[in-house]
Amino acid sequence: MQGNVACAEGALAAGCTFFAGYPITPSTEVAEHMAAKLPKRKGCFIQMEDEIASMAAIIGAAWTGVRAMTATSGPGFSLMMENIGYAVMSETPCVLINVQRGGPSTGQPTMAAQGDMMQVRFGSHGDFSIIALAPSTVQECFELTAKAFNLADQFRCPVFLMADEVIGHMRERITIPDSVQIVRPKPLQEGMLPFAPEDDLIPGFAAFGTGRKIPVTGLTHNEKGYPDSTNPARHESLVRRLVDKIETVRHSIADYEIVNEEAEYVFVCYGSPVRTVQEVVQRAKTPGTGYLHLRMIWPFPEQLLSRFPNVKAFIVPELNLGMISREVERHVCVPVISAGKIGGELHAPDELVAIVEQLRSGGCP
Amino acid sequence: MRHEVRFSGFGGQGIILSAVILGRAAALYDNRYAVQTQVYGPEARGGASMSQVIIDDEPILFPKVKKPNLFVIMSQEGFEKYGKTASPDATMLIDSGLVHDRPECICIEIPATREAKTQLGRDIVANIIMLGSLVAATGVVSAQALEQAILASVPKGTEELNLKAMRLGFALAVPEA
Numbered sequence: 177m178q179g180n181v182a183c184a185e186g187a188l189a190a191g192c193t194f195f196a197g198y199p200i201t202p203s204t205e206v207a208e209h210m211a212a213k214l215p216k217r218k219g220c221f222i223q224m225e226d227e228i229a230s231m232a233a234i235i236g237a238a239w240t241g242v243r244a245m246t247a248t249s250g251p252g253f254s255l256m257m258e259n260i261g262y263a264v265m266s267e268t269p270c271v272l273i274n275v276q277r278g279g280p281s282t283g284q285p286t287m288a289a290q291g292d293m294m295q296v297r298f299g300s301h302g303d304f305s306i307i308a309l310a311p312s313t314v315q316e317c318f319e320l321t322a323k324a325f326n327l328a329d330q331f332r333c334p335v336f337l338m339a340d341e342v343i344g345h346m347r348e349r350i351t352i353p354d355s356v357q358i359v360r361p362k363p364l365q366e367g368m369l370p371f372a373p374e375d376d377l378i379p380g381f382a383a384f385g386t387g388r389k390i391p392v393t394g395l396t397h398n399e400k401g402y403p404d405s406t407n408p409a410r411h412e413s414l415v416r417r418l419v420d421k422i423e424t425v426r427h428s429i430a431d432y433e434i435v436n437e438e439a440e441y442v443f444v445c446y447g448s449p450v451r452t453v454q455e456v457v458q459r460a461k462t463p464g465t466g467y468l469h470l471r472m473i474w475p476f477p478e479q480l481l482s483r484f485p486n487v488k489a490f491i492v493p494e495l496n497l498g499m500i501s502r503e504v505e506r507h508v509c510v511p512v513i514s515a516g517k518i519g520g521e522l523h524a525p526d527e528l529v530a531i532v533e534q535l536r537s538g539g540c541p
Numbered sequence: 542m543r544h545e546v547r548f549s550g551f552g553g554q555g556i557i558l559s560a561v562i563l564g565r566a567a568a569l570y571d572n573r574y575a576v577q578t579q580v581y582g583p584e585a586r587g588g589a590s591m592s593q594v595i596i597d598d599e600p601i602l603f604p605k606v607k608k609p610n611l612f613v614i615m616s617q618e619g620f621e622k623y624g625k626t627a628s629p630d631a632t633m634l635i636d637s638g639l640v641h642d643r644p645e646c647i648c649i650e651i652p653a654t655r656e657a658k659t660q661l662g663r664d665i666v667a668n669i670i671m672l673g674s675l676v677a678a679t680g681v682v683s684a685q686a687l688e689q690a691i692l693a694s695v696p697k698g699t700e701e702l703n704l705k706a707m708r709l710g711f712a713l714a715v716p717e718a
Binding site for chain 2: 347
């Protein structure tokens with residue numbers, strides 16, 4: 177099965193019944209598959225006029241209580257930024273798949289990249305936090321998409337599946353379970369205001385039409401949901417809560433794989449470059465190497481970096497000119513080698529081995 | 542045993558489908574591991590199309606083909622772009638009516654498009670003939686797996702035509718059999 181189709185199957189298994197989107201290479205197969213499947217399940221597929229409207233549509237759908245999703249790539253992702261902020265501020269659970277391609281602008285529609293890793297975290301204006309996952313196999317396309325819906329409902333925020341063209345278009349065998357775990361938002365309790373947080377900093381959720389009055393706004397608002405945008409303390413407590421509800425649990429929700437904690441040269445990787453790193457560390461058994469494979473990039477679980485007591489350098493191979501490498505750099509005291517690669521091709525295993533050998537011989541790649 | 546198989550021809554010949562069928566045969570019916578990737582350009586028809594499959598007994602980590610050992614080449618442009626640099630120990634099946642050059646590696650000439658037209662009346666199944674020949678000549682997947690994968694992949698109503706093409710491919714690759 178193709179990675180993009182596996183994303184769609186993961187969404188369907190998770191009970192997604194609403195898809196709004198605008199086709200764009202290399203993500204289009206997600207929309208195609210949802211368009212073929214959703215009507216047969218009494219779901220709704222709607223092709224919108226652009227990505228701004230697509231994002232608006234899934235926010236509206238989510239407030240009716242259904243699981244809603246869109247899929248896009250770089251240029252469309254840029255258009256979605258404004259409404260992503262709206263989803264953050266209004267605490268709307270929704271899932272976005274970004275099958276990344278080369279940018280900036282229309283760039284390389286058919287080639288792989290991971291150039292949107294900072295945009296997903298910081299692209300919309302203002303202070304906020306989100307959750308971003310990255311698949312490195314077709315199986316993970318299925319599993320992480322299904323998981324994204326649970327995280328979106330649990331934390332009431334947009335959750336992103338940051339795939340790339342290699343994974344999106346690759347075909348591999350996958351195993352689809354009979355059912356997947358489904359965690360819906362906790363309900364809004366009787367007597368609680370719609371934006372009053374519980375102990376976990378997250379308010380209960382009541383969909384439109386279920387009897388509660390739920391004002392929804394992008395303006396800074398009070399716990400009733402009414403705008404209150406000139407009160408500094410109100411803004412500070414709201415926005416800090418939106419950040420903290422995700423950041424305070426970043427270590428407990430981390431999704432990762434660590435291989436060889438004793439390593440001196442540690443790769444930090446996510447998405448399709450994981451495959452090259454696994455080839456170098458596991459198959460070729462390049463001496464002294466290990467890796468941290470992050471399936472969840474944001475929130476960034478920096479404590480995992482201290483799991484390598486012998487590390488001499490971290491190497492971050494990613495399909496951009498150095499994004500997550502900067503995040504690694506600000507948390508550690510050893511050298512961080514940014515092995516960014518752009519143009520659309522994966523790192524070959526030899527390229528990564530060469531970096532390790534250069535480091536071992538005292539050089540600086 | 543790891544095989545890296547590269548298919549190339551012009552857009553519309555079913556180059557991508559060939560790779561999908563071969564990968565499906567290995568992964569679903571021979572119970573091995575397979576990863577299929579493709580050069581995914583803007584050309585839908587015409588132009589040089591290319592698709593690759595890795596087949597292995599172990600899980601496939603690095604998903605891109607490094608040095609293909611098997612080639613299926615169905616156009617001159619495909620040969621020039623994706624076949625010319627084949628290593629000398631590789632095996633290449635070429636559609637001998639459409640590719641004028643010959644590689645320096647082991648070359649098996651299959652007049653697939655001509656035979657598809659004259660024997661089956663449909664040149665659209667030339668890619669299935671090539672697949673049949675590839676499997677008969679190299680054993681990269683089992684013949685049963687190939688048959689099952691073809692049946693699972695081709696449009697309804699064309700099963701018999703495609704199986705005939707596959708068997709024709711077997712016969713062209715191993716004339717004495």
